Amino acid sequence: MKIAIIKYNAGNIKSVLLALKRLGIEGFLTDDPQEILAADKVIFPGQGEAKSAMRYLKERGLDEVIRSIKNPFLGICLGLQLLCKHSEEGDTECLGIFDSDVKKFPDQLKVPHMGWNTLSKSADPIFKEIQFPAYFYFVHSYYATVSEQTLSQTDYMLPFSTVLKKDNFYAIQPHPEKSAEEGEQFLNNFLFEI
């Protein structure tokens, strides 16, 4: 199974590779459109800033590549936000796979939303064998609004989308690669159940 991890100007990519390795899968980093389109599954991770990330993807034509992918696709953290319509971070037009918008958390509580929080229950196969309430590790200052494509949501000051799904596209806001056994199970499900 060929698992491509999209290489772009965002951090936290090594942790995803290592998490896959713990599950017995060697992912490969690439920004080559042909390699991405030929992969069995694609992971789009990242921590970083939306505007510069979108600019980087567009410059390399990766925005169109991502939209045309038909195989299972998983966006993580910034990857989720870039799959939404629009982000308040840098007033950025994003990829528009999901109908959610990305907004900045109000500042009545601490921002970033950092630490372990719970996911609402979903019966989707991506959650196979995950016990609810499942705890995942979050680090983010912007959130995706709840839309029809929201599979699971989390509350921090307000409810927001934690896992989104449309066709072959999945995305998760917290970091499964850092979310202990539940996170490993989630990645395992993406690799072997989707």
Add this chain to the structure above:
Amino acid sequence: MLTKRIIPCLDIKNGRTVKGVNFLELRDAGDPVELAKLYAEQGADELVFLDITATNEKRKTLAELVSQVAEAINIPFTVGGGISTVEDVSVLLNAGADKVSINSAAVRNPQIIREMAEEFGSQCIVVAIDSRNVEGKNIVHTHGGSKPTTIETEDWVKQVVELGAGEILLTSMDHDGTKSGFADELLAKVSSLVNVPVIASGGAGNMDHFFNTFTNGKSDAALAASIFHFKEIGVPELKTYLKSKGLEIRI
């Protein structure tokens, strides 16, 4: 609900854990990777590695260790100890650390916080502050708490957050090693001054100390070393206790 975090801290020297570690189940109690795995399996929410190596080889051995830890564990971890440049941070994050903590270097040159935050994002820049009460004032100390500065902790906390710190690790030197509880009054004050998470450190002696710092101290996370290493308190029993007292805890 966002949970309160429990963070064991491992002191590292020349790639090995220091301070006696009393874990019979470990083949090699001096191996930070094995200890880290054990804590992760026990339900620690994060780990902190504090490197106290003072040799020239430091940077290389630390990066190697970070890389091994990143391969082995599935929870976030922070690395600190002698980090002073953007390049230091880059090496450790690339080796797989989730966050770095800076202390003395930030006091020497506060602008380094901004440079690091702009380069890597605030979320991975923890500023560690060692505070000691001197004649009624909370004074920032550097070099492992040995050197006093003229800066008041409350002013420093506000300044580092303005410069881009994403989290504060506050150690009370007055409480550290006493096992008499965290510096909850100071912690609550600091938490009210800034809008980033605050990690309490120094003084943990029993499970109620953790409860108190999460309630009275308004701390977002609590760090301890020896009580976990010597198994005076186990991470699982601590978390079960705190949850039974009504706190949001990941079990």
